[in-house]
Amino acid sequence: MNVDGATREHFEVVVVGGGAAGLSAALILGRARRKTLVLDAQQPRNAPAAHAQGIFTRDGTPPLELLRIARDQLVPYGVKVSNRTATHVCPRNDGFLLTLDDQTTVQAHKILLATGMKDLLPAVPGFEALWGKAVHHCPYCHGWEVRDQAMAVYGKGTPGYLKAKLLHNWSQDLILCTDGPSGPGPTEMDHLGQLGIRVIEKPVSHLVHNGDVLQGIQFKDGSFLARQTLFLSPEQQQHSSLPAQLGCKMDPEGLQVWVDAQGQTSVPGVYAAGDMVTRAQQVMVAAASGVQAAAMLNHAFLEEGLHLKNQTRV
Ligand SMILES: Cc1cc2nc3c(=O)[nH]c(=O)nc-3n(C[C@H](O)[C@H](O)[C@H](O)COP(=O)(O)OP(=O)(O)OC[C@H]3O[C@@H](n4cnc5c(N)ncnc54)[C@H](O)[C@@H]3O)c2cc1C
Secondary structure: OOOOOOOOEEEEEEEEOOOHHHHHHHHHHHHOOOOEEEEOOOOOOOOOOOOEOOOOOOOOEOHHHHHHHHHHOOHHHOOEEEOOOEEEEEEOOOOEEEEEOOOOEEEEEEEEEOOOEEEEOOOOOOHHHHEOOOEEOOHHHHOHHHOOOOEEEEOOHHHHHHHHHHHOOOOOOEEEEOOOOOOOOHHHHHHHHHOOOEEEOOOEEEEEEEOOEEEEEEEOOOOEEEOOEEEEOOEEEEOOOHHHHHOOOEOOOOOOEOOOOOOEOOOOOEEEOHHHHOOOOOHHHHHHHHHHHHHHHHHHHHHHOOOOOOOOOO
16 A cells, blocks of 8 residues: 555655655755655654744744745645654665555655654653753754843753853853762863853752743752753654664764765665754754755666656656
8 A cells, every 4th residue: 555545656765754854855856856755753853942043044933834834845846745654664676665654655766764863851850841942952043042041051071061161152140950969070160160150969859830931940959949941962862763674874872873975874775864863953954964865865866777667757
């Protein structure tokens, strides 16, 4: 069965993931007249945020509005978009067979993965509720909006120190909370002191908030610190198991999918783009890497001389 319920459909490219990376890749592939399907589970990383900042010509646009425009702009090029999850993938017939969450299957000559990353927030009450509202990770995305507010950085050791140092230019009312011992080393502590950044090592109980508004941090010893906004660098994992199913090589930390200069993974015919391949995780970067991988994928088709027979060109 294919995505429309008839016999299995073949595509030159299946793009898995319809965020900034996947949709910009699909735009390039559609314009290159490649028969393309986008599969999207509709859970982009920035969905909790009201606005996407730092976007060339579209600063402050709601994230889902950006994606709506991107989908609309695929229509003239005949790119199909389906709101389904690819649950399984395996090599098949000079390409790949993808199984979707409704058990239908589609065949692709090449795959472009743009499935993104998942943020793993601390198991401290309040983080989940305030994520993307008063709890942020990226000062380039959200620092301006909360400049000069009473700010906390949540983090241990050198990563906590680096985050606090980075945020210092957005607010000088800044306190580093390490949630228990394991604060920065002595030299880093000295530097934070010079910057006027206080360090609190007391274990955190929970974040106190009223709806989306952070009121402060409640410590386990009963003390309370009034704060308006909090930044942290959450742990992450791949959003999808497809790279693992395909056996894609990972970076040395085992976090991001490794790609070559053409955006191709270690599995021939499988390309990847967006947050899943880099720690430089922003909408514009993801969109650009989607463009790059799509163009290189199209070149690979030309070099291989592969074309779907009898297909109707748009
Ligand atoms: C709270 C928050 C706010 C942010 N704000 C900003 C900002 O203001 N400005 C900025 O530049 N960046 C911002 N970012 C970063 C930005 O969200 C990412 O860089 C960007 O979304 C990456 O795009 P992507 O296409 O790689 O992945 P995503 O946007 O995460 O898209 C991946 C898509 O793939 C889908 N998917 C995953 N697995 C499957 C599967 N198996 N089958 C089908 N679909 C699948 C997902 O559902 C999702 O729709 C923010 C991030 C967060 C967490």
